[in-house]
Amino acid sequence: MQNGGGQVSFLQCPSWAEVKEGWKPEYLGWFDGAGNQEGAALVLYRQMPGVRRYFAYIPEGPVLDWAAPGIGVRLDLLLDHLRNTGAFAVRMGPPLTYRKWSASTLKNAVAPGRRLGDVLPDAVDPLGAAVADRLREAGWRRCGEDGQGVGDAQPRHLFEVPLDGRTLEDVWSGMNQEWRRNIKRATRSDVQTVIGDDSCLSDFYALLQQTEQRDGFRLGRSLEYFQRQHQALNAEEPGRMRLYLARHDGGVLAAHTLITLGRRAWYLTGASADTGREVRPSNALQWRMIRDAHARGVATYDMRGVPDTLDPEDRAFGLMRWKLGTGGRVAETLGEWEVPLQGAVNRTLHRAMQAYLTRR
The missing domain is CATH 3.40.630.30 (Gcn5-related N-acetyltransferase (GNAT))
Known part of the structure; x- marks a missing residue:
């Protein structure tokens, strides 16, 4: 099944719920008036210690046509459902690419203090940029951006070898x-x-x-x-x-x-x-x-995450250098996004969960 811009991740398969102990899974689907499925999501719930409220997580999902004009309505339906289950906040990772850099571009850009964002990309996906704008307008915040969230649970920058x-x-x-x-x-x-x-x-x-x-x-x-x-x-x-x-x-x-x-x-x-x-x-x-x-x-051999540093003196650059040797490319995903569900209590729980995730 394609995902309106990319391959469905194994993190959205039912089998992944069996791997993640301590999380309660739920499988959701979107359907049109004729009963045709238009999307799906594996939602993992983590209960907040001491209360019957949950943090909802959709890793590298949901599986939707992110280019569809009704994407906002589908996300609203998702939030309504999660709110009714007792979730106080939700995190998701739209499986879309925003920017890409070839190995040759990055090798030529290696310099002290330099990071990926300092380098002009070889390609920019307009869908990724448009979805990011839509999410911000709807109240979502990228994890780790402007002090929001505790950073991505899944890698933001992937290294891919095209086959x-x-x-x-x-x-x-x-x-x-x-x-x-x-x-x-x-x-x-x-x-x-x-x-x-x-x-x-x-x-x-x-x-x-x-x-x-x-x-x-x-x-x-x-x-x-x-x-x-x-x-x-x-x-x-x-x-x-x-x-x-x-x-x-x-x-x-x-x-x-x-x-x-x-x-x-x-x-x-x-x-x-x-x-x-x-x-x-x-x-x-x-x-x-x-x-x-x-x-x-x-079609794509995914070597997973790389750091965003291009500084040869930075220890983390060793991993980037090793993967660049394959001649592949770095793909910046849209990253993970969070939104606290309505209510002051939910916002308090959201801050507490962020502190808990930071400690973990």
């Missing part, structure tokens, strides 16, 4: 010399890339813990979370989620997860060992995943 209309030779030649050299090094070193089953998730999780400690971040996910994710997504569609492993000398050096839905594939979580990095297992895995996605007819 549609390109051969694998095109994709290969679009990579920089460092990427091609590292993939060749992994091949010469006999790094083996395989698809693992759910029994291999413990290997993946052990590497993820090493990665978190080495790189100074924490996802806060348990092994059970990834087991539940793997089971739920593949029960909905076999092969929806795959676990890729890079093996070398009898050990697992890297493990990445890939989710495929329709013509889009998402590289969701990556992990690697502290040792064996000189044989470039992560580059080998990415090339295997890109090849498999291409074989499945995927």
Whole structure:
């Protein structure tokens, strides 16, 4: 199902509700007078501690024709329904792209203190800009903008490798010399890339813990979370989620997860060992995943979030630099938007929930 401007996200599939413990799901639909479905949404409700009121979250949704003239009416119907369920605020992430920058444009723009917003984009989507204006006029506020909200839960800036209309030779030649050299090094070193089953998730999780400690971040996910994710997504569609492993000398050096839905594939979580990095297992895995996605007819290989820094002295720029080497592009989404539902009590609860989300 298309989304009035893009591919439907796996975060709007019923299986995702099974992954998100602690959230109560509800599946909504919009229908015309003849009973034809015009939209859908997976809404996740988080109860505010101590009260019977809920924070409503629609990740990378709802699934609507955002170009339709009646979009305002559809959103009003959504808010009326959420208000009646006891929600005091709602957050959503319209799955629309606003601006795009090619890898070559960004490589030429790297400079101390520079950020993405300082660089003229290669493309601007007028629909994204129009929807942003409509949302502001209707009282929605972008998370983290002008002090509103606590920032996006999903990445605002995505890194995409376009595959549609390109051969694998095109994709290969679009990579920089460092990427091609590292993939060749992994091949010469006999790094083996395989698809693992759910029994291999413990290997993946052990590497993820090493990665978190080495790189100074924490996802806060348990092994059970990834087991539940793997089971739920593949029960909905076999092969929806795959676990890729890079093996070398009898050990697992890297493990990445890939989710495929329709013509889009998402590289969701990556992990690697502290040792064996000189044989470039992560580059080998990415090339295997890109090849498999291409074989499945995927149009866009989504490497998920990148920081908005172009400052080479900024530690976060390392991730941007690594992904730029694939020759893809950065796509700025519309981001996530929130609106408190009417009433002073609801606004108070909304502020309390923002503080709670910040602590989490």
